[in-house]
Amino acid sequence: MNDKAKQASKIWTDLDIDAPGRQTGFLWLPLAVHDRSGDDAGYNCEPIPIVTIRNGEGPSVLLMAGNHGNEYEGQIILMKLIRTLKVEDVRGRLIILPAANAPAVRGDRRNSPLDDGNLNRQFPGDPSGGPTAMIAHFIESVILPRVEYVIDLHSGSLTAEYLPCAVVARPPNPDHLEEALTRLRVFGMPVGMIIEHSTGGDGALIGACRRQGVKHLSTELGGGGDVNRAAVEMAEYGLARLLHHIGATSRALTDRRAPDCRFVARVPSRDYVYAGSSERGLFEPLVGLNDTVEAGQVVGRIHFTTTPWRDPEPVITRTDGLVLTRRIPARTGRGDCVFALGRDWSPAGTN
Structure with missing residues (x-):
């Protein structure tokens, strides 16, 4: 103590x-x-x-x-x-x-x-x-x-x-x-x-x-x-x-x-899903809680209200996992965590 x-x-x-x-x-x-x-x-x-x-x-x-x-x-x-x-x-x-x-x-x-x-x-x-x-x-x-x-x-x-x-x-x-x-x-x-x-x-x-x-x-x-x-x-x-x-x-x-x-x-925090756009926009989720995602999957899009004619930017997961959390505010920019992921657990580690 x-x-x-x-x-x-x-x-x-x-x-x-x-x-x-x-x-x-x-x-x-x-x-x-x-x-x-x-x-x-x-x-x-x-x-x-x-x-x-x-x-x-x-x-x-x-x-x-x-x-x-x-x-x-x-x-x-x-x-x-x-x-x-x-x-x-x-x-x-x-x-x-x-x-x-x-x-x-x-x-x-x-x-x-x-x-x-x-x-x-x-x-x-x-x-x-x-x-x-x-x-x-x-x-x-x-x-x-x-x-x-x-x-x-x-x-x-x-x-x-x-x-x-x-x-x-x-x-x-x-x-x-x-x-x-x-x-x-x-x-x-x-x-x-x-x-x-x-x-x-x-x-x-x-x-x-x-x-x-x-x-x-x-x-x-x-x-x-x-x-x-x-x-x-x-x-x-x-x-x-x-x-x-x-x-x-x-x-x-x-x-x-x-x-x-x-x-x-939980997967390591580096494998959570983050917005990558330097310009803040509106995040459109394409998956939800309890959904399973795969590495390389497009799990959302960021739409840009200042340039609405611009194509949305895809948000892509880098790893497989189960969606444990989702971001609530739609206004999103670089570094914001939009999804945290998990995997099935065993005493020896995640499967």
Whole structure:
């Protein structure tokens, strides 16, 4: 544990995280910055909603959404769970943060409007840093040592839509791999993604969980600034199944069986599909989520509104794969990722 992780958090709370029963309240994030409204926030605090439910013996689990503020499906799932879950349904302890990066949720932004902080790049955080670093430090130093599992619900933010899936990182210990795959099967999204590490590296929540010895599962549930109803429903059933599977609920909260889960891995980022045009134009996709593409295939066209008589520029994939994500804004130019791809996964690598 580094020196910053050992320091006491400056975030405080008006509830006892370890108390039995059901509690609702806030983590209070002290603000020593000016927010985007121009108000002097030097003596103010940002409230971060927290709910704890503790009942008897069982595992401790952190349920989290709002890691990125404009990813909505997970926030809705956890708010619904908070309102419906009874204390007697729980075995052990649930700690629920439905708006983990509360300033970003309030600002309806991926990153915090206070410091442009991306919470999923800030771990292990800093108790004396900016607001986002302080939240990351509290989660890693105060909450993660109390839990055995983390379920972190993500979606595609405003610029991407995901093929709904659950995600685990390959555990450092090979003996733990089958248990991680079982969690994917139980959660039961049609696609289960196995990653070697998060895009955010050790600065992501996955890195924090590895440092703290906590088992982690996340999701990608749609995105594009909308709420994917089908993805929300699938994930609600999946969360209910997984909580019962790990012993965190006293009864099964759903009788919906898990569908077959196709294991995939992302291709290297260099093999994603990128727009190559130096002039920005309107991207016309020719394939969609869950489609299979082949190397050399034309998967889209960029049309140029400033010279509408010009032929569109084709967008060509350099590798085979399954379409996992698609870009949402039609206005597109060089370097924009228009599709991310995956391939079927096996323990030895992608097929």
